[in-house]
Amino acid sequence: MEGSRIVLIGGSGGIGHRTASQLMARGAQVCITGQDPERLHAATTSLGCAGHILEASDFEATTKTLEAASQSMGGLDAVACLAGSILLKPITMTSKPEYEETILRNLTTAFSVTRAAIRLLADGGSIVLMSSAAATMGLPNHEAIAAAKGGVEGLVRSSAATYARKGIRINAIAPGLVDTPLASRITASERTLEHSRNMHPLGTIGTPDDVANMLTFLLDPSNSWITGQTFGVDGGLAQIRIG
Numbered sequence: 001m002e003g004s005r006i007v008l009i010g011g012s013g014g015i016g017h018r019t020a021s022q023l024m025a026r027g028a029q030v031c032i033t034g035q036d037p038e039r040l041h042a043a044t045t046s047l048g049c050a051g052h053i054l055e056a057s058d059f060e061a062t063t064k065t066l067e068a069a070s071q072s073m074g075g076l077d078a079v080a081c082l083a084g085s086i087l088l089k090p091i092t093m094t095s096k097p098e099y100e101e102t103i104l105r106n107l108t109t110a111f112s113v114t115r116a117a118i119r120l121l122a123d124g125g126s127i128v129l130m131s132s133a134a135a136t137m138g139l140p141n142h143e144a145i146a147a148a149k150g151g152v153e154g155l156v157r158s159s160a161a162t163y164a165r166k167g168i169r170i171n172a173i174a175p176g177l178v179d180t181p182l183a184s185r186i187t188a189s190e191r192t193l194e195h196s197r198n199m200h201p202l203g204t205i206g207t208p209d210d211v212a213n214m215l216t217f218l219l220d221p222s223n224s225w226i227t228g229q230t231f232g233v234d235g236g237l238a239q240i241r242i243g
Helices: 012-023 038-047 058-073 096-118 144-168 181-187 190-199 209-217
Strands: 005-009 029-034 050-053 079-083 125-130 166-177 232-234
Touching: 005 012, 005 058, 005 096, 012 029, 012 190, 012 209, 029 038, 029 058, 029 079, 038 232, 050 058, 050 232, 058 096, 079 096, 079 209, 125 144, 125 209, 144 166, 166 209, 181 190, 209 232
Parallel strands: 005 029, 005 079, 029 050, 079 125, 125 166, 166 232
Antiparallel strands: none
C-alpha cells in the first residue's frame, strides 16, 4: 500500500486508530477526522498523522474536509467512514430524537461521506462503510440501529452499482460487539459482557484489530475485484448457531 492516500472519517476511535496504524505501517499516507478535539489531538500525536475536526453528517463540511485532505496528500485513493453510534432500546421506548440521532450518526454520515468521496475518486478507489450484524439478524432492542445499518447496506449496493464503471469500489463491514470505547456501556458490566460473549459462536467479542484487519484489506488497492459487499466480522454471530 506504499503511497496510498487514505482518509479515515471518525478515525480517532479505537477501530480507526488501529486501522490507521496498520495502514501507515504498510506505507500509506493517512489522514483522520474526529468530532472531539482532545481525542483527535491525542490520536494524531500518537500516530504521527494529519487530522481534521469534522461533523461528518454535514454534507458541505465533509466535502470541504475531504477536498482539503486530498489537496494536502496530492490526491485521494480511499476513504473509510467509521463514525457511528449505538442505541439499545425497544422501539416503544425509543423517542423521536433518539431515533433521529441514530439515523444521523450512522446512515446520514455514511451517505455524506460516500457522496463527498465519490466526487474526489476520479481515478477509481475504495470506500468502506460500517454496518452491523444487527442489520441482518433479529436482535432484540436493536430496532433503531438495525434500521440505520440496514440503510447503510442498501447504500453500499446501490452506489457500488452506480459507480462500478468508474472503478470505485464500495463495501461495508458488519461487526458484532467490539471492545471499543463506543461499546463501553456494554463491556463495563461483567454480566452483560459474559452474555455478549456467549452470543458470539466463537465465544469472544471482537477487538479493534479484528475489524481493522478487514478494513485494511478492503482499502488495499490490490484487492480491486471486490465491490457491493458487506463482510461480517462478528465471531459467527449473524450466520451460525451452535449448541
